Amino acid sequence: xxxxxxxxxxxxxxxxxxxxxxxxxxxxxxxxxxxxxxxxxxxxxxxxxxxxxxxxxxxxxxxxxxxxxxxxxxxxxxxxxxxxxxxxxxxxxxxxxxxxxxxxxxxxxxxxxxxxxxxxxxxxxxxxxxxxxxxxxxxxxxxxxxxxxxxxxxxxxxxxxxxxxxxxxxxxxxxxxxxxxxxxxxxxxxxxxxxxxxxxxxxxxxxxxxxxxx
Amino acid sequence: xxxxxxxxxxxxxxxxxxxxxxxxxxxxxxxxxxxxxxxxxxxxxxxxxxxxxxxxxxxxxxxxxxxxxxxxxxxxxxxxxxxxxxxxxxxxxxxxxxxxxxxxxxxxxxxxxxxxxxxxxxxxxxxxxxxxxxxxxxxxxxxxxxxxxxxxxxxxxxxxxxxxxxxxxxxxxxxxxxxxxxxxxxxxxxxxxxxxxxxxxxxxxxxxxxxxxx
Amino acid sequence: xxxxxxxxxxxxxxxxxxxxxxxxxxxxxxxxxxxxxxxxxxxxxxxxxxxxxxxxxxxxxxxxxxxxxxxxxxxxxxxxxxxxxxxxxxxxxxxxxxxxxxxxxxxxxxxxxxxxxxxxxxxxxxxxxxxxxxxxxxxxxxxxxxxxxxxxxxxxxxxxxxxxxxxxxxxxxxxxxxxxxxxxxxxxxxxxxxxxxxxxxxxxxxxxxxxxxx
Amino acid sequence: xxxxxxxxxxxxxxxxxxxxxxxxxxxxxxxxxxxxxxxxxxxxxxxxxxxxxxxxxxxxxxxxxxxxxxxxxxxxxxxxxxxxxxxxxxxxxxxxxxxxxxxxxxxxxxxxxxxxxxxxxxxxxxxxxxxxxxxxxxxxxxxxxxxxxxxxxxxxxxxxxxxxxxxxxxxxxxxxxxxxxxxxxxxxxxxxxxxxxxxxxxxxxxxxxxxxxx
Numbered sequence: 069x070x071x072x073x074x075x076x077x078x079x080x081x082x083x084x085x086x087x088x089x090x091x092x093x094x095x096x097x098x099x100x101x102x103x104x105x106x107x108x109x110x111x112x113x114x115x116x117x118x119x120x121x122x123x124x125x126x127x128x129x130x131x132x133x134x135x136x137x138x139x140x141x142x143x144x145x146x147x148x149x150x151x152x153x154x155x156x157x158x159x160x161x162x163x164x165x166x167x168x169x170x171x172x173x174x175x176x177x178x179x180x181x182x183x184x185x186x187x188x189x190x191x192x193x194x195x196x197x198x199x200x201x202x203x204x205x206x207x208x209x210x211x212x213x214x215x216x217x218x219x220x221x222x223x224x225x226x227x228x229x230x231x232x233x234x235x236x237x238x239x240x241x242x243x244x245x246x247x248x249x250x251x252x253x254x255x256x257x258x259x260x261x262x263x264x265x266x267x268x269x270x271x272x273x274x275x276x277x278x279x280x281x282x
Numbered sequence: 283x284x285x286x287x288x289x290x291x292x293x294x295x296x297x298x299x300x301x302x303x304x305x306x307x308x309x310x311x312x313x314x315x316x317x318x319x320x321x322x323x324x325x326x327x328x329x330x331x332x333x334x335x336x337x338x339x340x341x342x343x344x345x346x347x348x349x350x351x352x353x354x355x356x357x358x359x360x361x362x363x364x365x366x367x368x369x370x371x372x373x374x375x376x377x378x379x380x381x382x383x384x385x386x387x388x389x390x391x392x393x394x395x396x397x398x399x400x401x402x403x404x405x406x407x408x409x410x411x412x413x414x415x416x417x418x419x420x421x422x423x424x425x426x427x428x429x430x431x432x433x434x435x436x437x438x439x440x441x442x443x444x445x446x447x448x449x450x451x452x453x454x455x456x457x458x459x460x461x462x463x464x465x466x467x468x469x470x471x472x473x474x475x476x477x478x479x480x481x482x483x484x485x486x487x488x489x490x491x492x493x494x495x496x
Numbered sequence: 497x498x499x500x501x502x503x504x505x506x507x508x509x510x511x512x513x514x515x516x517x518x519x520x521x522x523x524x525x526x527x528x529x530x531x532x533x534x535x536x537x538x539x540x541x542x543x544x545x546x547x548x549x550x551x552x553x554x555x556x557x558x559x560x561x562x563x564x565x566x567x568x569x570x571x572x573x574x575x576x577x578x579x580x581x582x583x584x585x586x587x588x589x590x591x592x593x594x595x596x597x598x599x600x601x602x603x604x605x606x607x608x609x610x611x612x613x614x615x616x617x618x619x620x621x622x623x624x625x626x627x628x629x630x631x632x633x634x635x636x637x638x639x640x641x642x643x644x645x646x647x648x649x650x651x652x653x654x655x656x657x658x659x660x661x662x663x664x665x666x667x668x669x670x671x672x673x674x675x676x677x678x679x680x681x682x683x684x685x686x687x688x689x690x691x692x693x694x695x696x697x698x699x700x701x702x703x704x705x706x707x708x709x710x
Numbered sequence: 711x712x713x714x715x716x717x718x719x720x721x722x723x724x725x726x727x728x729x730x731x732x733x734x735x736x737x738x739x740x741x742x743x744x745x746x747x748x749x750x751x752x753x754x755x756x757x758x759x760x761x762x763x764x765x766x767x768x769x770x771x772x773x774x775x776x777x778x779x780x781x782x783x784x785x786x787x788x789x790x791x792x793x794x795x796x797x798x799x800x801x802x803x804x805x806x807x808x809x810x811x812x813x814x815x816x817x818x819x820x821x822x823x824x825x826x827x828x829x830x831x832x833x834x835x836x837x838x839x840x841x842x843x844x845x846x847x848x849x850x851x852x853x854x855x856x857x858x859x860x861x862x863x864x865x866x867x868x869x870x871x872x873x874x875x876x877x878x879x880x881x882x883x884x885x886x887x888x889x890x891x892x893x894x895x896x897x898x899x900x901x902x903x904x905x906x907x908x909x910x911x912x913x914x915x916x917x918x919x920x921x922x923x924x
Contacts, residue, residue: 144458157921423710671786
């Protein structure tokens with residue numbers, strides 16, 4: 069049975085909830101058939117989050133790791149294509165750190181592609197009735213930091229492990245008075261379950277367009 | 283007991299569903315306590331929709347009428363403030379009609395304000411956990427047409443009746459591959475129930491800002 | 497020769513410039529042939545702005561009045577279709593006033609349509625190479641306040657005068673670090689000149705779609 | 711004297727102009743003091759564009775290469791941070807090619823960072839009054855293809871050359887009836903001149919935040 073480690077983030081940037089935490093809890097509670105799902109909650113703090121991730125991987129020895137986080141303002145579940153080797157924080161993290169143009173890993177490659185079947189994951193979420201798309205950037209904050217750190221860990225120490233990152237929209241209750249796009253946690257979790265299933269069951273991706281002109 | 287007539291629209295513009303139909307059906311099935319809810323489905327056709335509305339009002343003799351429709355692209359439930367006396371269609375309606383700069387009612391006033399307690403309706407939806415806001419324009423298509431026609435009917439023939447219009451976002455299943463904001467029908471219905479309750483229980487509005495700088 | 501009064505607003509909401517002031521100055525300096533252009537600057541203060549407008553109209557006795565203001569975030573020149581009888585301020589005006597759901601004119605009609613040939617004005621701006629469109633709402637702040645007050649003045653005391661409102665985008669120098677749409681003042685002025693010409697030379701509008709589905 | 715090669719793209723995707731062509735022509739005509747500017751026009755065709763770029767580099771032997779292209783919908787001049795090793799075309803290129811998830815360079819690294827001083831370039835454009843920002847993704851179409859190919863060429867064969875990519879908004883005349891953000895070519899050129907000056911005069915970047923939370 070494939071073991072999947074899902075990680076989520078604590079709230080940040082003034083929000084009191086993080087939809088990733090609740091969506092991951094939902095997937096752990098009702099996981100896809102044939103897959104073992106374990107989870108871990110990461111601090112929204114540069115470097116600390118990566119230490120926590122590394123410890124969770126060592127503790128759970130998963131086959132697949134899918135880190136998740138909040139992408140406030142995006143309307144759909146986005147499966148990230150690539151992690152880049154830079155920290156550039158517009159806002160302080162939860163420990164007040166605000167690195168600018170620092171590498172996630174000194175001497176690491178400029179970027180790592182997700183080793184999830186990104187297009188298949190998007191297609192699976194859509195087939196489950198959940199709006200989803202490929203994203204060409206995970207930003208330069210703690211989400212990308214963890215995504216890059218995960219891919220570097222796998223590339224250097226865990227060659228048989230596969231992994232990637234999925235961003236979730238705001239939950240409706242976060243934006244009742246903000247006129248911002250949202251997706252209920254139950255629906256985000258449904259999409260995440262589809263992503264987990266697709267990621268656990270196939271290594272080859274499907275060939276469908278999912279790019280951006282810019 | 284207050285009787286509320288809810289109207290919804292059939293699909294239009296190439297969509298195969300209209301979230302207003304399903305949200306209204308949900309509110310009829312599970313209506314707020316102390317309120318009788320009846321409903322009617324309107325064609326997305328200029329003039330025909332208004333005849334249907336007039337017939338439904340005559341048939342059901344409601345105290346309050348809340349017409350609903352789809353506002354694809356908006357992220358939240360929007361309670362409309364004002365109906366304007368113009369039809370100006372960017373796309374053809376479901377009968378192929380595409381009026382440009384024609385009055386809804388020849389000789390009617392330029393506009394009617396909603397007689398729902400708009401701000402209280404928004405506050406009630408938000409309190410129910412549903413993203414909501416006031417909208418300053420219902421457009422110039424069939425939604426505004428029906429809204430204006432309703433207000434004119436009440437102003438000229440049904441002075442004791444109150445009414446207005448509520449726009450609902452796309453349902454997620456309409457936009458799985460479109461990267462557009464959405465709101466599940468169950469949540470839209472929850473918001474609509476809150477609006478119905480607020481509209482049925484009070485005539486005076488609350489005083490909270492809900493405007494736009496432009 | 498047709499005399500056109502153009503009004504502009506002082507800066508507001510924390511901005512140090514208002515593109516409407518500079519665009520109007522540009523049109524006064526280089527006005528369209530066959531048209532006399534006079535101008536007036538209005539305070540961004542409820543009620544005071546209307547007194548200033550009324551005085552400017554009495555002083556200049558124009559044939560056409562076109563009030564202009566800033567619509568930060570809109571990408572193009574927008575010719576407003578309708579003014580509504582409500583003040584609902586999200587932010588304080590320049591005198592700290594923040595009315596909520598108050599009529600512009602007690603007892604006035606719900607709305608007035610612009611008496612400019614709105615579609616012809618948009619077409620003229622586009623023909624001059626300037627992005628432009630019809631807007632279905634001028635908001636509920638001081639711009640709409642002045643627009644409504646103007647139309648009420650004309651409806652009640654100046655039946656031969658025609659008028660309306662045009663919103664201009666941010667100037668680029670206002671948003672160098674904000675990733676917001678903008679339009680240079682020279683281009684906004686070019687669009688405004690086309691609007692002035694169209695407004696001065698015709699009373700009948702052209703019939704082309706310019707509406708919104710919502 | 712530093713020699714800068716600027717490249718621009720031919721129109722694509724149904725547009726009849728490409729603002730990059732005209733902005734580059736403007737910078738060639740009026741170039742910054744102390745800098746020699748040469749230019750080349752690239753086809754919007756996968757692979758062909760890269761051959762053309764390679765030939766232009768061989769022909770002009772520049773110190774710095776700045777490729778430019780159109781990013782329709784973006785409101786400001788964006789200096790790209792990173793090029794990624796993937797072609798994924800949502801629309802066909804000008805030769806009808808539509809690669810999906812193919813590497814730009816087989817066996818190349820996942821990504822290359824721009825070797826321009828990205829933050830200094832953005833600061834210079836802003837100081838010149840031109841809206842500008844850092845972009846975390848150049849997309850996956852021909853722009854990113856050329857950007858990646860350029861960086862690969864320099865990394866493998868031209869270690870002393872520096873380069874990067876700058877995206878320009880639509881020109882106003884492209885979107886007069888589309889309600890899309892735009893920037894006049896003269897202003898885009900002004901921003902590009904500032905970028906050229908910054909890129910030619912310094913190799914170290916400044917340390918200011920320019921990241922994205924996602």
